[in-house]
Amino acid sequence: MKAVRLALRLLSREWRSGELGVLLLALTVAVAALTGVGFLVGRISAAVALEASSVLAADIRLGSTRPIAEAYFAEAERRGLKSARTSSTLSVVFNGDASQLTNLVAVTAGYPLRGRLLTAVEPFAPGTPVQGIPGPGEVWPASKLLAAVGGKVGTELSIGAATLRVTRVLISRPDQGGTFAELAPSLIMNAADLPATQLVQPGSRVSYAGLFAGERPAIEDFKAWLTDHKQPGERLRDITDASPQVRNAVERAGRFLSLASLVSVLLCAIAVAMAARRYVHRHLDTVALLKTLGATRGFTLAVAVLQLLALALIAALVGAALGFLAQEWLLRTIRGLLAVTELPPPSAMPFAVGLVTAIAVLAGFALPPLIQLQRVPALRVLRRDVGPPPPIVLLAFGPAVLVVLLLIWWVVRDRHLFLYLGAGLAAFLAILAFAGSALVLLAGRLRGRVGVAWRYGVANLSRRRAESVVQLVAFGTGIMVLLLLGIIRDDLNSDWRRTLPPNLPNYFFINIPPAERDDFIHFVEALGARTTRVLPMIRGRLTAINGRPIEEGRRGGRGEEEGFATREQNLTWTTELGPDNRIVAGHWWTEADAGKPLVSLATEFQESLGLRLGDHLTFDIGGETIETTVASIRKVKWDTFRPNFFIEFAPGVLEHVAGTYMTSAYFTPGTARTLAELAHRFPSVSIFDIDELLNQVRAVLDKAALAVQSVFVFTLLAGLTVLLAAVQSSRDERRYESAMLRTLGARRSTVVQGVLAEFLTLGTLSGLIAAAGASLAAYYLTTRWLELRYTFELVPCIVGIAGGALLVASGGWLATRSVVNQPPLRTLRA
Amino acid sequence: MSSNPTPSTHAQANFDSVLKAENLSKQVSSPEGALTIVDDVSLSIARGESVAVAGPSGAGKSTLLALLAGLDTPTSGRVLLEGTDLTRLDEDGRARLRAERVGFVFQSFHLIPALTALENVMLPLELAGRADARRAAAETLARVGLKDRTGHYPRQLSGGEQQRVAIARAFVTAPAVLFADEPTGNLDTATGARVGELLFELNASAHTTLVLVTHDRELAARCARTLRMEAGRIA
Numbered sequence A: 001m002k003a004v005r006l007a008l009r010l011l012s013r014e015w016r017s018g019e020l021g022v023l024l025l026a027l028t029v030a031v032a033a034l035t036g037v038g039f040l041v042g043r044i045s046a047a048v049a050l051e052a053s054s055v056l057a058a059d060i061r062l063g064s065t066r067p068i069a070e071a072y073f074a075e076a077e078r079r080g081l082k083s084a085r086t087s088s089t090l091s092v093v094f095n096g097d098a099s100q101l102t103n104l105v106a107v108t109a110g111y112p113l114r115g116r117l118l119t120a121v122e123p124f125a126p127g128t129p130v131q132g133i134p135g136p137g138e139v140w141p142a143s144k145l146l147a148a149v150g151g152k153v154g155t156e157l158s159i160g161a162a163t164l165r166v167t168r169v170l171i172s173r174p175d176q177g178g179t180f181a182e183l184a185p186s187l188i189m190n191a192a193d194l195p196a197t198q199l200v201q202p203g204s205r206v207s208y209a210g211l212f213a214g215e216r217p218a219i220e221d222f223k224a225w226l227t228d229h230k231q232p233g234e235r236l237r238d239i240t241d242a243s244p245q246v247r248n249a250v251e252r253a254g255r256f257l258s259l260a261s262l263v264s265v266l267l268c269a270i271a272v273a274m275a276a277r278r279y280v281h282r283h284l285d286t287v288a289l290l291k292t293l294g295a296t297r298g299f300t301l302a303v304a305v306l307q308l309l310a311l312a313l314i315a316a317l318v319g320a321a322l323g324f325l326a327q328e329w330l331l332r333t334i335r336g337l338l339a340v341t342e343l344p345p346p347s348a349m350p351f352a353v354g355l356v357t358a359i360a361v362l363a364g365f366a367l368p369p370l371i372q373l374q375r376v377p378a379l380r381v382l383r384r385d386v387g388p389p390p391p392i393v394l395l396a397f398g399p400a401v402l403v404v405l406l407l408i409w410w411v412v413r414d415r416h417l418f419l420y421l422g423a424g425l426a427a428f429l430a431i432l433a434f435a436g437s438a439l440v441l442l443a444g445r446l447r448g449r450v451g452v453a454w455r456y457g458v459a460n461l462s463r464r465r466a467e468s469v470v471q472l473v474a475f476g477t478g479i480m481v482l483l484l485l486g487i488i489r490d491d492l493n494s495d496w497r498r499t500l501p502p503n504l505p506n507y508f509f510i511n512i513p514p515a516e517r518d519d520f521i522h523f524v525e526a527l528g529a530r531t532t533r534v535l536p537m538i539r540g541r542l543t544a545i546n547g548r549p550i551e552e553g554r555r556g557g558r559g560e561e562e563g564f565a566t567r568e569q570n571l572t573w574t575t576e577l578g579p580d581n582r583i584v585a586g587h588w589w590t591e592a593d594a595g596k597p598l599v600s601l602a603t604e605f606q607e608s609l610g611l612r613l614g615d616h617l618t619f620d621i622g623g624e625t626i627e628t629t630v631a632s633i634r635k636v637k638w639d640t641f642r643p644n645f646f647i648e649f650a651p652g653v654l655e656h657v658a659g660t661y662m663t664s665a666y667f668t669p670g671t672a673r674t675l676a677e678l679a680h681r682f683p684s685v686s687i688f689d690i691d692e693l694l695n696q697v698r699a700v701l702d703k704a705a706l707a708v709q710s711v712f713v714f715t716l717l718a719g720l721t722v723l724l725a726a727v728q729s730s731r732d733e734r735r736y737e738s739a740m741l742r743t744l745g746a747r748r749s750t751v752v753q754g755v756l757a758e759f760l761t762l763g764t765l766s767g768l769i770a771a772a773g774a775s776l777a778a779y780y781l782t783t784r785w786l787e788l789r790y791t792f793e794l795v796p797c798i799v800g801i802a803g804g805a806l807l808v809a810s811g812g813w814l815a816t817r818s819v820v821n822q823p824p825l826r827t828l829r830a
Numbered sequence B: 001m002s003s004n005p006t007p008s009t010h011a012q013a014n015f016d017s018v019l020k021a022e023n024l025s026k027q028v029s030s031p032e033g034a035l036t037i038v039d040d041v042s043l044s045i046a047r048g049e050s051v052a053v054a055g056p057s058g059a060g061k062s063t064l065l066a067l068l069a070g071l072d073t074p075t076s077g078r079v080l081l082e083g084t085d086l087t088r089l090d091e092d093g094r095a096r097l098r099a100e101r102v103g104f105v106f107q108s109f110h111l112i113p114a115l116t117a118l119e120n121v122m123l124p125l126e127l128a129g130r131a132d133a134r135r136a137a138a139e140t141l142a143r144v145g146l147k148d149r150t151g152h153y154p155r156q157l158s159g160g161e162q163q164r165v166a167i168a169r170a171f172v173t174a175p176a177v178l179f180a181d182e183p184t185g186n187l188d189t190a191t192g193a194r195v196g197e198l199l200f201e202l203n204a205s206a207h208t209t210l211v212l213v214t215h216d217r218e219l220a221a222r223c224a225r226t227l228r229m230e231a232g233r234i235a
């Protein structure tokens, strides 16, 4: 109680006397940065996820071979979620005598919950978004289907026992998928018409899906509920198993944004550490006096902790409010670019996270100095030079290191990366501290050879030895993390530019009969397009792994495993490794391997089934059993939109099996006629228009890029402010001595030059080490974590060094200016 | 909060001598080897007595004061304050004892800059857990002639005024012993004289034991006894 009263009184007095301004500023800026970045990351990734989830036409999708129980929809409704149903089945559609095998998709009102349907009035025409679904009695067939059966808008199609009228041509639907499991062209119809077709009979193969969408937290809750309540045969999908192209982009953006959060946390830690040092510095005398007057150690510690806690509370509230306002302003400014009508609402999460992180950082970085502070002996009241005993190293740095490690772990959640980052950071700090000591030593030597201003400034560096080293470490770390973020942003952006060049393949052709393969390629070339690689495509089923049979409809596996193991697989064989494939384990086959039953797996497939090199996979291919051995694992860049397969066979194994070919090509927009010609000339070839999928991916990438950019700028500004605040915190140490110098007759300009010299030296060195550290860390993070190409850039290094020097010098100058301008007497008397 | 000395520390309870030092020594290690700053000092000070400690700069006066007040621990020997052996107490124990029984006045005032004059005087009362801190502090401030300055911060006060606040703070708890280390050292002669005056005045009326380290011959002369210190020894 006593401690609380005294703590609050001291606090309010120190506040009024302006003592706490700098400390509070540093803390507030730190919390503002932390929560601002947190809010921004949360909301922008929600916007990105929203975009990405259009590939499911929903936020979550529950699929099954049996009708989805009404109970799920009731539960969704109770939770305020939107929902819709789809049922799809394969059936032959007739227009008179002309027929085509079709993927019938019956949908209910509300479909699609995410993304949009594009339709047109003639096949292969550019689509326009449409609201709603086909009315009862209406159907929207895909271009290919309509072209194949020779119909147009107004044609009546026979579907099972029903006759339905074509009112629009379906150009694309958001959930058509990028994996081409469904080979037949689709047709969308109203679910109300499904019974009339009499196609759904016991034994008929129908896939049912429940679509659900809503706000993030509600969706997360519902997903958890579904996971608990769903039946064994029901498969849950959400954005995490959306198309690989979109998933890649979203994951990378998410990783970058977490990194930005981590950077803001580290900056926060720097601010707190500097502020705490200053606090300790200023309170040595007070604590010694309190002890002299009879205060116990526990009491003085309580006072200090309470003071800092109160301060933290104020900083947390004000900072969080500022952080919120700043990101709100930023989001409103870029709303047009984000192309969303309403911004995802902020959740309370970043505020809580910001608060908890602030307290954790405070505990890690401020508590040790405070404990150190209360160890100052009472004797200091008689002997000014008596300070606290040297800190116990473990106690002084242990908590800070622990907090930083926990935070890094929290962000990366990857053992290897964590170890590397932790070790890297430790090495970096050690180098900084070492360089600091070296500088201090060198500065001491240099003193005799430079002008008075430089001598004064540089002498300061070596005199305030510990202080200089600490500042170097703080500035160096701050500049390093900001540079790192900048470099990674560049790598990410240039990768995204590379990923989606304008003339990416936008049509996939599947089911090309072997006999027509060469004709087809020539025909496409004659139309002015070029096919990408042409690969055989053979259907097969994985039946056993290492001799253990996989049961049909295997239960209880991880969602994906279940899917992979039961789904029919598309297999291929090829001699050459695609340029968008990289071997991550094992070896690609050589000529000598031809004819050996070897397979190469994509990492997605290998990971989801937990397979290893040398495992034996048994396939059922057209009734023939083939035993294979896993020879290599490939990392596939799916976003090249070339034919790629999870499972590739060595040549000489599957040649005799009946199969077809597939390829992709780029057609300039407005080639409806030529494609109709193609469809007519090769009736058995399935054509997939993936323009809309590309647009989806582009939209996701654009948003992700924007997110990365804006979060970067925000973090940069916050970081600069934190560093400025840190420089400010060294102000009062300079106050006294610059007054001294002026009293001794130094001109104002000499003192200012001295200060500039000191900070310039400090800033340049910090920048130098930071640039080196950032380049190294960026190399590692880019290649290992984001799996991108790293290009060394000189510019960030120069920016780091020059920026560091400029930042620290101007910060120092700003901080000292008012001091230098004061009449010396006032400072000395204070 | 109050310190109840354990029976063992009462070993040689002698309530006539409120402060007693036995073979007190303090050595520190320095680059030139061990340095003896206080060398085998024994003394006894009676209740209500005023003792001046004089001597050249560097003689070890402040160090002796710190040892007597329990701000520092001796290398050997012991200090008895009202019968309590300070060397047997830990840091917190000595702090509690100081809160109850000891007052200080320093050369450089040592007021807390963030607190007003009144709050600075209230501080030791609050630390000792006294209830009527505000009233007692205001009264004491009035006695040192700073009735109108209670709400001022240290930096708004002159040196002499600051030292008077410090004197009020030292006396407000009615300590058994008051230690003063060069209380006039930072003041000009006239102000110093007035501050010295005040110190003795309050000391007389409060029957406090005064241990005064000073260069000032006049101030030393006003004490009942003067101990001369030279190179760590009482001459």
Ligand SMILES: Nc1ncnc2c1ncn2[C@@H]1O[C@H](COP(=O)(O)OP(=O)(O)O)[C@@H](O)[C@H]1O
Binding pocket: B028, B029, B030, B035, B037, B056, B057, B058, B059, B060, B061, B062, B063, B064
């Ligand atoms: N902890 C210490 N380490 C080294 N020297 C010390 C220490 N404490 C005191 N001294 C030295 O002992 C001598 C006596 O100091 P002090 O007691 O302050 O003298 P006085 O108050 O008489 O001027 C001085 O030379 C001082 O520098």
Ligand SMILES: [Mg+2]
Binding pocket: B061, B062, B063
């Ligand atoms: Mg002295």
